[in-house]
Amino acid sequence: MTKPKVLISDKMDPNAARIFEERGCDVDVKPGMTVEELKAVIGQYDGLAIRSATKATQEILDAATNLKVIGRAGIGVDNVDIPYASSKGIVVMNTPFGNSITTAEHAIALMMSLARQIPEANASTHAGKWEKNRFMGVEVTGKTLGLIGAGNIGSIVASRALGLRMKVIAYDPFLTEERAVEMGVEKVDLSTLEQRADFISLHTPLTDETRNILSRERLERTKKGVRIVNCARGGLIDEAALKDLLDSGHIAGAALDVFVEEPATDNPLFGTENFVCTPHLGASTTEAQVNVALQVAEQMADFLVNGGVTNALNMPSLSAEEAPKLKPYMALAENLGSLVGQLAHGDLPKISIETEGAAAQLNQKPIVGAVLAGLMSRYSQSVNMVNAPFLARERGIEVREIRNEREGVYHTLVRVTVATSQGERSVAGTLFSNGAPRLVEIFGIGIEADLEGHMLYIVNRDAPGFIGRIGSLLGEAGINIGTFHLGRREAGGEAVVLLSVDQAIPADVIAQAEALQGVVTVKALAF
Template sequence: MTKPKVLISDKMDPNAARIFEERGCDVDVITGETAEELLVRIGEYDGLAIRSSTKVTPEILDAATRLKVIGRAGIGVDNVDIPYASGKGVVVMNTPFGNSITTAEHAIAMMMALARQIPQANAGTQAGEWPKSSFMGVEVTGKTLGLIGAGNIGSIVAARAQGLKMKVIAFDPFLTPERAIEIGVEKVDLDGLLERADFITLHTPLTDETRNILSRESLGKTKAGVRIVNCARGGLIDEAALADLLESGHVAGAALDVFQTEPAKESPLFGMPNFICTPHLGASTTEAQVNVALQVAEQMADYLVNGGVTNALNMPSLSAEEAPKLKPYMALAERLGSLVGQLAHGNLPKISVELEGDAAELNPKPITGAVLAGLMRRYSDTVNMVNAPYLAKERGIEVREIRNTREGIYQTLVRVTVATDAGDRSVAGTLFGNAKDGGGARLTEIFGIGIEAELDGDMLYIVNDDAPGFIGRIGTLMGENGINIGTFNLGRRQAGGEAVLLLSVDQPISQEVAERAEKVEGVRFVKPLAF
């Protein structure tokens, strides 16, 4: 049998090539090629191992007639066109946990540098100034560290900070009380963290929920004299607002390893005496680069030789026999999970996935993985059907799978129930007609109210009083704002009681329109949705 052939196109630890060879692959290491050169060469290979330099464009993928898998040694995959790769049947993998310790240590190093003004003191000393009287630092012992994000990296930072005798508080929507106790932090809301923290460090991906999480308004709520560290993602902080608060002295210092625009050639923060920065060095240690190189080689070789799938961003862990039957159920499950994730915010300690009727005869793991991927995508930009269960376990979320073969109203049903601070919340869906690729997926129940709707594209969810004239008022509002309605889906508990409305629309609902909808007579709650 012909061995799979792999190209390593970016510089990485030489042991990666050894692992490929030991596990039954032929490997070429050819780095530094232009896009044109790679375009000519790529058709020879079954696997492509990259870091950040190689750009995997549609043109490259079109030429990669044999390619089965792309492996990114690291987390970010901005240099890979994942949707196009999926369309070409190419699996895209990354190594999301290989540089966790390194990034956490960099955050701690930046915090210590801020506390003692080490870069500034070093510059003055080397300039022959001996500026001893110019620098008065602060101790970290006894200070309160606020973590925004308490996942894999955040929990490592917490452990290191506790070793420095700091008190650690954390804001993370998925941090359960049990997990908080386990890692020794106090779970707080964001405002509580901003008011109490002497140091704030961010460890969250950049999503719609976290973009500008430290906005001008949020920064204004921080404790006077706070010091802020970001070694996570650019875009989490309003850099102009941070510069203003540094200049006023409200923020005593800031340390950034990441910027909204990179490479950062200019910034309102540059040149400030109480600001230090590094050029995205969070993962730049010998150990981390070795780890991610070895991991990507192991994952790719396992897939090419044995068919195993680990940390894939566009493919669940499925056998060839299961895939055709499970694919439409997974599409339905992901949409149900996404719906819950967008509506049921706050602490979610328990999630149950119940399969009823025909669905109960299937392997529940991929379906549960799809639910979790949809649920957590609002809070993580690297979550997928493979690593979602791991991320849920890491955060202490209890996941239950229930099979129920009884005959109900529907021949097949998937129900997702989450435990929230306000009690259990449940959504359910089924498959109708031609369910290939999720095309027949339908919502059948939302929070105890029966409703039939497709979950697709941009939508608007409204909870309202069931009363005459309401539909007309909402329709008029959409028309006045130039929003075309695709479908109008209604449900209610009883006549004259609580009702729900799901609108599919042809463009995203702006915050301004959502706020106007909230003011319509009879409206109780409004939430724009996207699938």
């Protein structure tokens, strides 16, 4: 089997390349390429490992004809066009935990620098001054730290602050009361945090909801003498308002590691009294750079070799442990989605994916993604689990998930139902004891069949002689039948024939089958 091929296009710890090789990937290390040089070679690779220098733009992604995964060694993915990568079926991963401790420690360092005016005192002392009385700091012990964002990094900052004997309050829409108790913090709303916090530290991503979360209006409502730290993302604070309130003395100090525009070589805040700044150093420690490089290599190799999906930003996570268990279910789900996609006519405004028994106890997202990948293949030949949800949303398809843990007739079952102009159409499948996927129901008719290769689907009126007629027709056309499966609603009623053949069935043979006595529908299928 050909090994997956990975390109490392930014400077990265050399151990990353070693991990790729040890885990079964071929790897090229080519940092510093121009856009044109990257475009010329990217089509050769299954994976692209980057930091912040490489820009995965539409131009690059269009040239990446074989690319399956982009791995960003770090948290920020501003340099990757994620929506376009999703539309191309490319998984985008980051390493959100590799530099968490480093960033949290930097936030604490900036907070302490503000509290004791260390940068200013350092510069003064270097200048030969001895201004001991000028730098009157404040203790952090007993003060209230307000966290905006209490996720991974925010929780580490909270634990360090509690160790400094601070009181910690936190605003985070996703923070539960139970998690707050576990962290040892008090959950509050944003207005309460503004009024009570002596120090504010931001640890939230930049989104439409969080942009300027500390607006001029909110900054003006903060407690007089507050000190503010931002090691998260530029754009969370109104920088112009921050300068005005520093100048007025309402805000006693501010420390920014990130800015709206970076690199920040010229900013109105520069030179402001009681303002500390660093050039986006949150993740800049030797340990963090090694950690994120190793993590991105492990994640990408796991995906390319084993199918595990970790820290993906545009598809459900699937651990290496889950992957073997879910693999047969995903094959079943994709086939069921493909089956209804090939048989249903017209637009499909709604799709329902129901799991029952053992299937309901598994991670549902990969199963849903596989169904959509099969279904959306009716619209695109280059569809996969990454871009299938994107294509479904683009076409306005409503997706519903149903989980039923009780067992029915089968120990495990996946059912896919689509709404069509003729009403709902449903297919269902199970896994046999050897893990082999098997169709067990089609449009309300029980039928057991493998879904593979070229197949012929026929709906006919149940009557003697039909099996012989269809067999003779295919035999005369030189088409060999591999398997033959039958099902019917009732004797003499509607019946289904589903058979596999060794080759694609020509259109003229389909037409002849449609002309046979008792035939209602004929459809050639491919899996």
